Amino acid sequence: MPFAVEPGSFRDPAGSVFYLDGRVLRGFDPTGWADFEALAATRFWQRATERGELVKTTAVELATLPEATTKLTGIAGVVEHERIPVVSYPFEWTFSMLRAAALCHLDLLLAGLAEGFTMKDGYAYNLQFRGARPVFIDVGSFTRVQPGEPWAGYRQFCQTMLYPLLLQAHRGVRFQPFLRGAVQGITPQDARGLLRGAGRRAGRRAGVLKHVVLHQAIDARMSGARASDTRKELAAAGFSAELQAATVKAIRKLVAKLSWSEAGKPSTWSDYQRTSTYTDAERERKEAFVERSLAAAAPLGICADLGGNDGTYARIAQRHASYVVTADADAVTVDRLWQRLAAEGNERILPLVVDLTDPSPGLGWRGTERGPLFERLRPDAVLALALVHHLAISGNVPLPALVDWWHGLGGRLVVEFVDPKDPMADRLLANKPAGMHGDYRREVFERLLEQRFEVLDREELPSGTRMLYHAVPR
């Protein structure tokens, strides 16, 4: 009976997530269970679940579970959640993805408030993506609204969603390193420093004055106040559930109008498919190779397209795998891909921003609260097309280390080797001292690949400078 407690689910004593034989379960204590039962009877819950905004959740008969699981911290009730194929974190999302997730969070809170429910938190990690669609997973977050109380999760929402969005919208600073740097996000103090001056320029001030400057100023002034006293004072001064809804509506309006100006400009890789040195014939041959390699192994579970660019090959992979994750370091390209996929309602391709030479590590409490990317992503097939020369030449990753990495991922591999004579590789080599990458040769690559993998198929593209391989781990 494989049983494990989710290491990221311990902060709220009312409930926690655990896994049993591949199922995702959530146990509630008596208070959490009472909230859940009331929640499950609401109209917004039904509606949001049908629309896919809320993770699909069903109550489980306690008697059907092994005793060891129900003994956990006095469980009063258990629910089962639909499994999210690959768990991703906010620092792997683009601006538009974080914004969509924030809007999903706020819309659910507003729908809840209309029926007497609020949320205990406002955490970016309450959301996941099912393909390009945000889905709220923390069902334990909902609780009945108390008269006179503001939203308890507002600060957390600011730290993990609003400030990161403001930083990128107003300053053009990427939020991902900040969210990866601290699981609780950017504090009001730091946000004020980072956004200093952003309030003065006309048209660039949305949200900064109230949510950053005033928030930080009041926070500093009230740092000694007790939250329980402040709740009573707010209630006595007339704060109501209607005001909580007005607050959330104002935040929603702000988030909806934030935009990232870089998203409209060309980036290093945004025009790659158009400007790359491939001829049409070469592109067709490459697509056909990828298609037949994956088709030979279909049906596949999860396919990882590493260095996926605009998603051309992820779309081919989607025909043969149940779920595709495309990872690329270029946030502009990934953001545009997400926008296209979201417009199509695609729930099977998940685009992520990842620097493959620096993928997400384990974070949070004991480094296990938020797991490393390649523990969450265990692909059955890996695409590494037009990638090796970037990692090996620009990133200085030794070829044996690359092959070892793919082998460790465990799945089959469709890989492209770009010869040093190819214009794209030549351009990268020109940035490095002559002879530094003397081992970057086709024969060396093939020898290393064949040591760890069995090569099932290979093809040279018409240019003569690009090789494709389909291989399975030995």
Add this chain to the structure above:
Amino acid sequence: MRSLAYLDAMSGSMVVQAVVAGVAGIAVFFKLFWRRLTAPFRGRRAAQVEMAESDER
């Protein structure tokens, strides 16, 4: 009923929400600070009654 919030919502982060809420909220915001300013002059008894009232909510 006791609050079930597991997070420390932080006083400053709760109070600023009144301003975010718009006109009605700003009135609450000023009322709160006015009551804080005038609390020492309202006397102990008034303050106790007030606390008891809000506890009952």
